[in-house]
Amino acid sequence: MSIDDIIAAGDSIVVEHGENHPRPRKALATIEDLKAMVSAHPGMRGVRKARLALDLVRAGADSPQETQMRLILLHAGLPEPTLNHVIVNEWGAPAVWPDAAYLKERVALQYDGRHHGEAEQYQRDIRRQALTERLGWREVRVHHEDLLGPRPEVVEKVRRGLRGRRELAVDARKIGF
Secondary structure (H helix, E strand, O other): OHHHHHHHHHHHHHHOOOOOOOOOOOOOOHHHHHHHHHHOOOOOOOOOHHHHOOOOOOOOOOOOHHHHHHHHHHHHOOOOOOOOOEEEOOOOEEOOOOOOOEEEOEEEEEEEOOOHHHHHHHHHHHHHHHHHHOOOOEEEEEHHHHHHHOOOOHHHHHHHHHHHHHHHHHHHOOOOO
């Protein structure tokens, strides 16, 4: 297994969502549990890779593709996004759960897997994006094809999203907001 594959496996073990998430989940183990398990087997084959991978295991990725997206962004030198941040509405109630987010820039990343092409899911995605943007965030939608190749398109999509938000903030300061 590659280190990225081990990270994705670790992410799937530690994934957890609180009660304010539409699909709450309990982790199978914590990152500390995984570190203890690896430490308990110092001579085991692959333990060096496992130790390297553990530094990048995060709670919150719901799929190997979400982990892959995060790792591609990190490998490209972009900052690490926060996983499954809860965006609240004007009344403070949970409203949107992006797969990853850049909080300061208010950029939400949504990984749209193959089922997002189905008519009902597509309509839900359009409504989710409209709500995200109404709440003052920019949504960047990432598709499977955006993760492929030697220069994955997801990197440029996210850079454009972050750059656009930074430019908007600068413009707002210039006019006194």
